[in-house]
Amino acid sequence: MAEIHPEHAHIIEQTKANMPSEEVLEKTAEVFKVFGDKTRIRILAALSEGEMCVCCLCDLLEMSQSAVSHQLSVLKSARLIKNRREGKQIYYSLDDAHIGAILYTGISHVEEG
Amino acid sequence: MAEIHPEHAHIIEQTKANMPSEEVLEKTAEVFKVFGDKTRIRILAALSEGEMCVCCLCDLLEMSQSAVSHQLSVLKSARLIKNRREGKQIYYSLDDAHIGAILYTGISHVEEG
DNA sequence: TGAACATATGAACAAATATTCATATGTTTT
DNA sequence: AAAACATATGAATATTTGTTCATATGTTCA
Numbered sequence: 001m002a003e004i005h006p007e008h009a010h011i012i013e014q015t016k017a018n019m020p021s022e023e024v025l026e027k028t029a030e031v032f033k034v035f036g037d038k039t040r041i042r043i044l045a046a047l048s049e050g051e052m053c054v055c056c057l058c059d060l061l062e063m064s065q066s067a068v069s070h071q072l073s074v075l076k077s078a079r080l081i082k083n084r085r086e087g088k089q090i091y092y093s094l095d096d097a098h099i100g101a102i103l104y105t106g107i108s109h110v111e112e113g
Numbered sequence: 114m115a116e117i118h119p120e121h122a123h124i125i126e127q128t129k130a131n132m133p134s135e136e137v138l139e140k141t142a143e144v145f146k147v148f149g150d151k152t153r154i155r156i157l158a159a160l161s162e163g164e165m166c167v168c169c170l171c172d173l174l175e176m177s178q179s180a181v182s183h184q185l186s187v188l189k190s191a192r193l194i195k196n197r198r199e200g201k202q203i204y205y206s207l208d209d210a211h212i213g214a215i216l217y218t219g220i221s222h223v224e225e226g
Numbered sequence: 227t228g229a230a231c232a233t234a235t236g237a238a239c240a241a242a243t244a245t246t247c248a249t250a251t252g253t254t255t256t
Numbered sequence: 257a258a259a260a261c262a263t264a265t266g267a268a269t270a271t272t273t274g275t276t277c278a279t280a281t282g283t284t285c286a
Contacts, residue, residue, distance in 0.1 A: 005168055005169070005172075008166075008168070008169050008172070011163075011165070011169065012169055012172050012173050014162075015159050015162045015163070015165070015169075015173060016173060018162050019155075019158045019159060019162065020158060020220055020224075022155075024220060024223050024224060025151065025154050025155055025158055025220075026151050026154075027223045028154055028216075028219045028220050028222075028223045029148070029149055029150055029151040029153070029154040030149075031219055031222060031223060032145050032146075032148035032149040032154070032219055033145075033146070033149030033150070034149070035142070035145035035148075035149070036142055036143075036144075036145035036146030036147075036148065036149040037142055037146070037273090037274080038138065038139050038142040039274080039275095040142070041138050041139075041141055041142040041145070042132075042135075042138055045132045045133060045138055046128050046132060049127075049128045049131050049132065050124075050128070052124070052128070053121075053232085053233095054232070054233060054234095055118055055121070055232070055233085056118070056121050056124065056125055056128075059118070059121065059125050060125050060128060060129060063275090064275080064276075064277095065232080065233070065234095066233095066234085066235085066275075066276065066277080066278095067274075067275055067276075068233095069233060069234055069235080070234085070235080070274075070275075071274080071275095072233090072234090073234075073235080074273095074274095079226070085282095085283085087232090087283070087284070088230095088231060088232050088233085088282085088283050088284060089231095089232060089233085089283095090232075090233065090234095098222050098225075098226070101218065102218050102219060102222060103141075105214065105215050105218050106141045106144055106145055106215060107133055107137060107138075107141050109141075109144060109211050109215060110137050110140045110141045110144060111133075111137060112211075113192070113211070150243090150244080152244080152245095166262085166263095167262070167263060167264095168262070168263085176245090177245080177246075177247095178262085178263070178264090179245080179246070179247080179248095179263095179264085179265085180244075180245055180246075181263095182263060182264055182265080183244075183245075183264085183265080184244080184245095185263090185264090186264075186265080187243095187244095198252095198253085200253070200254070200262090201252085201253050201254060201260095201261060201262050201263085202253095202261095202262060202263085203262075203263065203264095
């Protein structure tokens with residue numbers, strides 16, 4: 001959208017060629033967006049300690065059941081967490097080890113930087 | 114905010130004790146939030162190939178100079194990128210290796226999953 | 227079967243945010 | 257010093273999003 005600088009055309013083409021596809025970049029942004037909320041990060045940090053039922057999460061986070069459930073739904077749609085039913089309660093846990101890895105990459109960036 | 118289940122009190126306390134501080138979690142969410150936008154991810158992916166001036170980014174992303182500059186400002190405030198001036202142009206680059214690592218952790222999650 | 231419990235979900239509202247437009251700042255060149 | 261160029265930034269707008277409230281779904285227990 002700016003005027004193309006002929007002497008830059010080469011590096012632009014090369015960079016474009018090396019970058020991940022637009023589809024991958026879009027999906028990656030969507031994944032990070034899900035991590036980018038305090039409530040959801042707190043939920044993920046709690047679940048990284050082990051599975052937990054919804055009411056435990058509500059107590060732990062000191063938030064309403066509805067707010068927690070809505071965010072659990074967002075996390076589940078993005079496949080960051082999974083759940084299982086045990087009687088009346090539903091237990092949530094991280095979907096796979098990758099999720100904890102991403103979470104702690106971010107946390108350690110904050111703690112170190 | 115839900116009714117406290119006495120038999121869960123123990124696991125709640127233990128999880129709370131093991132979790133990172135609220136401050137760290139809040140900052141971590143803020144960092145991921147900055148990664149959680151398609152335009153910014155595209156900028157970061159481009160800069161992971163090497164430093165680049167603003168007009169190159171505009172051409173590469175096919176976006177207006179203003180929109181790109183606004184997002185560069187967000188990325189810089191969050192210390193994900195840095196810049197240097199060379200004559201009329203300003204070159205941006207990733208702030209440190211950590212940023213590329215976080216980016217590619219997310220990208221590989223998308224590509225593998 | 228009905229009551230109590232645990233969780234999910236739709237609608238509404240407030241707050242956050244990405245882009246556009248217009249313009250300002252800072253640099254180089256003539 | 258003025259003009260041209262590269263980038264930054266404030267205001268306005270449209271969209272997205274997180275929480276609350278009210279209610280629905282599904283399970284267990286009496």
